[in-house]
C-alpha cells in the first residue's frame with residue numbers, strides 16, 4: 003500500500019489505533035513492514051471501574067503493549083472518555099428512551115475514532131491514522147481532498163456499514179491495511195509474527211463498553227417501564243419489562259408461548275407503541291406487518307459531501323451483514339426517502355440505512371420511520387435541507 007499522496011512510506015508518519023485485538027496488530031505490522039514510520043495509540047474511553055470493563059481494558063492494553071513491543075514501535079495511550087460520554091453515550095441513551103434501537107458503534111466511529119482520535123493523532127505528528135477495519139479507501143476523483151470508502155475485500159468481514167458516517171475528508175487521512183486481506187490471512191500473519199493476539203476472539207458488544215449483559219447495563223441508566231404485549235387487534239397476550247429491551251423483528255425474549263387460540267408459531271416484535279407503552283407482536287417470521295416498502299431517514303452523511311443526484315437508484319442495507327438491496331433514493335428539501343424494489347423485513351427506526359454503488363459506500367443515515375405496502379407513505383414532518391457532512 004503506497005500512501006495516497008506523493009510521499010514515500012519512509013517519510014510518512016502513521017498512528018495506528020491499537021485495540022489489543024488481532025486486526026489492529028496486523029494493521030500496525032503491515033505498515034511497519036511496508037516502511038512507514040509507525041506508532042500505536044491505545045485509547046480507553048469508558049471510565050467506570052466496575053470490575054468487568056476495567057479488567058478487559060487492562061488486558062487489551064497489555065496485549066497492545068506486547069504487540070507493539072514485538073513489532074518494535076512505541077505505543078501511546080489516551081482517554082477520550084469525556085468525548086465518548088458527551089457525543090456518543092448520551093445520544094445512545096436518549097435514543098433508547100425514545101423507543102428506538104440505536105447503533106452506537108456508528109456514532110463512535112464518527113465522533114471518537116475518526117474525530118477525537120484523529121485530531122489527537124495529528125497533534126502527535128501523524129500524516130495518517132490507520133485502523134484494523136475491514137474497509138478500503140481511494141482518492142475521490144470528483145471531490146479533491148476527499149476519499150471514497152470501499153467495502154473490505156473480505157465480504158464476510160466488510161465493516162463499511164459502521165464507517166458510513168465518517169466524512170470523505172477524514173477517510174482520506176486514514177489507511178486501512180487489513181481491508182485488502184481476508185480474515186484467515188490476518189490471523190495467519192499474526193500467528194507467524196508471534197503476536198499474543200493471534201487467537202484472540204473478535205470483539206463483540208458495544209464499542210468501549212464491552213460484553214456486559216446488555217439489559218442489566220441499560221437498567222443502570224434508564225428506568226424500566228413494564229407494559230403489555232398485544233396482538234395488532236389489541237388482544238393482550240403477555241407483558242414486557244420495558245420497550246427498550248426489544249427491537250423490531252426480534253423473536254427471543256418475548257416470553258409468550260402456549261397461548262390457547264393462537265397455535266404454535268413463534269411471535270415476533272412488529273411495533274413499539276411508545277404512547278401506550280405497548281409492544282405489538284405478530285405470529286410467524288414472515289408476517290406482512292414485519293415488512294416495509296420504504297423508509298424516511300434523518301439527514302444523510304454523504305461521504306462525498308453531497309448525494310450523487312437528487313434522485314437515483316442504488317443498493318442499500320438496513321442492517322450490518324444484510325445483502326445489499328435495490329432501491330430508489332430521493333433527496334428532497336424535507337428529507338430523504340428510500341423505496342425498496344422488494345419489501346424489507348424488520349427495518350428498525352434508530353438503526354441506519356447505508357447506501358452503496360457497487361463496492362463504494364456512498365453514506366447513510368438513521369432510519370426515522372417506515373411504511374408497509376398497504377400503507378400510505380407518511381408525511382415528512384419537518385422541512386429541512388439534507389445535510390452535507
Ligand SMILES: Nc1ncnc2c1ncn2[C@@H]1O[C@H](COP(=O)(O)OP(=O)(O)OP(=O)(O)O)[C@@H](O)[C@H]1O
Pocket residue numbers: 018019020021022023024025026027043044045046115132133134135204205209
Ligand atoms: N481501544 C482502542 N484503542 C485504539 N484503537 C482502537 C480501540 N478499539 C478499536 N480501535 C480501532 O478500531 C478498529 C476496529 O475496532 P473494532 O472494535 O471493530 O475491533 P475489531 O474489528 O475486532 O479489530 P481488532 O481486532 O483490532 O480489535 C480496530 O482495529 C482499531 O484500529
